[in-house]
Amino acid sequence: MMAAAQTHRLTSGGLVDRSAPLSFRFDGQTFSGFKGDTLASALVANGVKLVGRSFKYHRPRGILTAGSEEPNALVELRSGARREPNTKATTAELYEGLEAASQNRWPSLNFDVMSVNQLFAPIFVAGFYYKTFMWPAKFWEAIYEPAIRRAAGLGRAAVASDPDLYDKAWAHCDVVIAGSGPAGLAAALAAGRSGARVILCEEDFVPGGRLLADGGTIDGLPAAEWLARTLAELASLPDVRIMTRTTLFGVYDGGTYGAIERVNDHLPSPPEHEVRQRLWRIVAKRCVVAAGALERPIVFAGNDTPGVMMASAMRSYIGRYAATPAKRIALFTNNEDGWRTVETALGAGLQVAAVIDARAEISPAHRSLASKSGFPVLHGSVSSVDGGKAGVRTLSVSLTGGSRAEVEADGLAVSGGWNPTVGLTSYHRGRPKWRDDIAAFVPDGAPPGMVAAGAANGAFGLGACLREGFEAGAAAARDAGRSGSAGSMPVADDEAYSLTPLWHVAGKGKAFVDQQHDVTASDIELAQREGFESVEHLKRYTTLGMATDQGKTSNVAGLAIMAAVAGRSIPETGTTIYRPPYVPVAIGAFAGHHRDENFHATRLTPSHHWAAEQGAIFVDTGLWKRAQWYPRAGEKDWLESVTREVKAVRSGVGFCDVSTLGKIDVHGPDAGAFLDRVYINTFSNLAVGKARYGLMLREDGFVYDDGTTSRLAEDHYFLTTTTAKAGLVMQHLEFCRQVLFPELDVQLTSVSDQWAQFSIAGPKTRDLLKEIVDPAEDLSNEGFPFMGVREVSLRGGIKARLFRISFSGEMAFEISVPARHGEALVRNLMIAGAPFGVTPYGTETLGVMRIEKGHVAGPELSGTTTAADLGLGKMMSTKKDFIGRVMAGREALVAANRQVVVGIKPTDRARRLRSGAHIIPKGLTPGPDNDQGYITSVCFSPTLDQWIGLALVERGRERIGEIVHAHDPLRGEDYDVELCNPVFYDPDGGRQRG
Amino acid sequence: MRITCPFCGERELGEFTYLGDAKPVRPAADAGEDAVYDYVYLRDNIAGVMSENWYHGGGCRAWLKVTRNTLTHEISAVEPAAGAGAAKVGA
Amino acid sequence: MSNSAIPSSTIRMEGVSVAEFSWEVRSPLDRALVAGRHGAHGDAGVSLTEIRNFDLVQVMARRGKTSEMAKVAKARFGVTAPVTPQTAPTADATLIWSGPDQFFVLSKGGKHTMVALGQAFASCASLSDQSHARVLISISGAKARTMLAKLSSIDLHPAVLGVGAAAATSMDHTSVTLWRGGDRGEQAVFNLLVFATFAESLWHTMLDSAAEYGVTIGHSGELT
């Protein structure tokens, strides 16, 4: 489809590249623009005025601003999985093939059925929904709320996974500068010349700020020339970095700044391997906020009509983009600066219908400009705008003195003065202070290391911006310890800026304060009437300032109107709390690389790739992938595979990778004394070459972790932790060592990754080991008794550690070798064990065997159980102090009716058990008063040929043999179970000792 | 937030783990239940400058005593825990 | 790809019967590392090289024995062991600061194994063998620093992290030891010790981070 001609484009001037035309589509219609356009400027150049619909009333809206403060011109950009709702047309860079659609309208922007809401406007006032929709109660979720939800929202998010990449990076510098207008550039020059490391962030795609639209003369040069020269100088400084398309959005503690770089949003999609956006964490010693100021609207009836535009935005469209928002414009201003738009419009050959100036006096220069150019200057205010979705037609003007006038124009530029951007400086709860001379809030109480300069600090003249920026940059460099010379300061004249504050013009019709949220001046009056006078109440009651523009154009006007109706001053009324981010930031950028499979790191065991080759099924255990079971061809489900594995171990031999256990070297002359303090039982008397099971409590007396710890030498213990707590136990032990017991001579090192460790279990364990261990090693019960530990040589050369410990209840050893031999060890175990039918097993089989053996694990070590609850109370030494000893003696921890670990078996042997079922005394109706515990762990025991489990049951150990009821309403199951000894298998322990 | 580890230099918050108020001292073995209850459970919960235990687990594994203002997050001092770098004792 | 290198530090042929079993070592990156060019076309901005088969021993001073440990280190290595985040290279080993009162001894050739060092430091330090607990990755190239800035929160500016400087820090929430080796021509070389069980995961993250600059991947038996 041929693009329409750019009817509203000037034939020369501006910063667009007329040699690079770009075709784009808006609401299905094809248009063309140029490289250097934003979507908004391209729409302006094509004469498009109606761009969106408002939130509540679905009123037609156009383009109000030319920046990230835009409340109205929001579109859905791109399509499919890349659809981006609520994208500001004013910041979206044009690219070839851009597709955008208006939003919050049905069926079309031009004919929006929901604009019927305007008929209900008399009822849809601020907070109306708090007063109704209450009857009948059920109707809220069924009818009212779904309707409200459908009507609310703005654009539609994509409903498929975001296909683009994001990443995050760190940057460090002496001085970070927000904004590359005259103040920011001057700051960068001063700091950079002084030798500082500087990062200059500019949210626009070209540096220059207001210089790009407003021009001026600096150091005797036209602004564009000075800009080019300055950028060249900055580029020549090695440690100055200019980041365009990058918004500094937040400030965090210790001089950390958040910035978002839109790396490839100016392209249809990012090039291969490249990210869409990058989140920067910038660490800076100093920050200069040179983010400029935002022009503020004046609130009057019909001020939301398409074609009403901020005066400075109109200058941007004409001056920077060579696009004309209107043919015949009027200006409504209360200050000197607004007049620049008239000059720009005249310069571009546009008609000026009138200037409506709220001030009593205007300058002779402007008066003569008016008479020379032939337009009237009306002293007064625009009281209403007549127009519609096609745009502004007629303005009604209330003249000073009471009479009225009408002005015909197709565009209205509005200037209510300027508000410094006080966001960044206020994010640490600094409250901006009011300055009467400019009738605006300026930064105060900025976070440590941050200063505002230029317009962001209320200095609006070009010369003042340069001066403040330069001085702030030089000072920041000095503060950061850089002593080079800042050189000479760029100079320019200061323009006059006189202003008569004007916030709201009374008139008939809706006068919008927050255009996106459809908050009107009368809504603010209503809020005041109902007692929502505090600015935070006002904001919350009316939703003023809570839209995607965060109230950039509406907040100050809103509180000024509140101040007026409440009879207070503006500073008394105060501002709401400013909250980051300065501009909305894609959630994907905050996640960066950490999404989908890369959400968290993955830890792999030494035998992982071998297990994968065997077809193992893996389970996530914390960050680990562990082999859960090893299915074999023909096995129909996990239960069959696990049953086979268990039987193979119990009748022959199997092995399992247990490298995930935390492993800590505890060294030093006081290692034994140290362990005595962290474990409830004693380790100082453990013989070298022996292992012992240990239990740790938290200081509050509940069980923390368990594991087997061996003494490898007089001054060297090897401690193991559970997989889940490995890192936390290391931290806890370091706390004990460094903070609680610094007098002990003990050193700790994690060796978790140094050792590949395997459990080898089953009656044929020794047979297998004899094949692989040096024949000189004595593995007999006498030569290597239960709980013995020793370094041995393996056939073929390497050393290994052997631990005669058993989790399965079988004759078992754990063997560990340096981790890079781990895979060789598995392969060799398979070779050596082949004659004995060696079977690799996974965590399921490990779990089955530990339940059969009545060992507690994660579900029982829940953080709320005591040693006695677990049946391990006798391990608590009474002869020494240890972490948790005293609190473990509190009355509730030693109460007789505690829930303690007990075994359970279904009375119906065919019945399957499930963890999470509750235990109720037999014959009682389940209720809160007879809920006596729950099933913690279950398995199908191939050994007993039935399901068995462990449970925490009130007084459980006294009730062995009692039949109780397992109640599982979630899964609709109820059945009887018998409480029994938790050690189902080989209770005497003969097998593991044999 | 950034913490200047006395061993590693200034580092990002993400490298550290917080434990809490460093003022409570673990009571002696014979201090009794009330003293331990106080140590384990009761807190001054200072709104202002507070001495805290932080662990540089993502770095050198030293426990640190950090003096920090809980109203502003400003850090005014960082020193090693008694047993961090304790090998220097008597050296 | 060869996996047959036998580190003499951990494998001692003591003449026992027949070596029925092969105890080949396999790097944790054995599968993940695919040598060659990856990512964007053009000149590779980043070069990632895994250094295989090394001895790494952690030496931690016992209480009150810092100066004694320093003396032993000086006697054995001829350099002062680092007491701040720095490295001390010697002819056959590099001493790398790893925390207060502790350092790593990184070497090849079996001269500074756990056993050998254990005897030397017996009176003053606790030693822990970490040879298999870490993977060593060398990162260089024109974009090495830019790529590392995605993973590392520390300041990598040459004036801050100079040649020989070390850091115990984290990347991707994983503890690492990072130090700058000697420059290769104009380019900085960053060395990274990563926990072995995290290595494959971090490796993939590094590859993703480097892809936009183009990456050359390889492995080597030589310390840089």
Added chain:
Amino acid sequence: MKYSIFSLARAALSGHKTWQRTWRDASPKDRYDVVIIGGGGHGLATAWFLASEYGIKNVAVLEKGWIGSGNAGRNTTIIRSNYGLPGNTGFYELSMKLWERMEQDLNYNAMVSQRGVLNLYHSDAQRDAYARRGNTMRINGIDAELLDQAALKKMLPFLNFDHARFPVQGGLLQRRGGTARHDAVVWGYAHAASELGVDIIQNCEVTGFTRDANGKVTGVETSRGKIGAGKVGMAVAGSSSRVAAMAGLRLPIESHVLQAFVSEAIKPLIPGVMTFGAGHFYVSQSDKGGLVFGGDIDGYNSYAQRGNLPVMEDVCEGGMAIIPMIGRVRLLRQWGGIMDMSMDGTPIIDKSPVDGLYLNAGWCYGGFKATPGSGLVFAHLIARDETHKEAARFRLDRFRTGAVIDEKGQGAQPNLH
């Protein structure tokens, strides 16, 4: 003034000039039967229950700023009663039942919306823990359902089923859970309490307690003068330790910052409340269209009402792990609230050791959902000087005796609850 569609329509005829203050702007009297410190949801609810249920109408609520300016206005608006331990389960269900009639009770639409609260599980162990919790709920007469992956795929097809680091296996669903409009809860209680004669006094900061010779609290000193009181209740989550310290008390509480986030408004995307089980991320979508989400507390003591980037990143990472379609939705606002983190993760509602002073504290990050229940049981405690049966275990001495209520099993480590 009664609110309804009829009064709204009538008022529209006069251009809404007839509306009056939602609550009276009261000035302090010399003395009240009960003074409640804290004009948040809990304090205002307590006052309303005192007046409506217990006949005590000579009540003042003192608020140092404007009502609802603390955690009542900074939370993520979730209501639920899916707790697993005795003491919690009954209490939160009491609260849930009060939510279900709140709007009619108060004549104020707080937009209580029971769109469901779903906790995802990603492992067998997590499923088992949820099964235990869900069964506790059912045994207590609370609705709970355990969903498997197939059911989830139907209900929330947008979850990351195909490329997840920790694949979703199922979830525990409480259909009666949901959200409410947090500010409206505050205004609703203020409105209804004020109608019953309660004085709501804003910009009135308590600076101390007045005590008699026996140490009994007889009133408070405030920025607006001394105010006498028969009894004083404190409901000042976030500032509990500071206010208690004025009475010489130390509490088993630390103040921590919890961040929350809201996205730009978008058309309906996410139906109810859901929590990711393998990371720190939970989300709902407000009636206005913003995704309201959060995660873990920052983890260090703080009174600063703002957090730092690591947690913000962690939360968004969780979001992108489980709902990767939100990548291009933009985060609009970030804020922080100060949580009263108790030592076992469970609140304290009890008489304090100081005669005449009553404690309502330690809500961790769960106070919003408790608002009506907390108001009722605290009013009961103050009015009757006896514990309400559903708050019987929220005693202050439980830390001393060991009868802690530790849902997470993390012990005396507030930043882990």
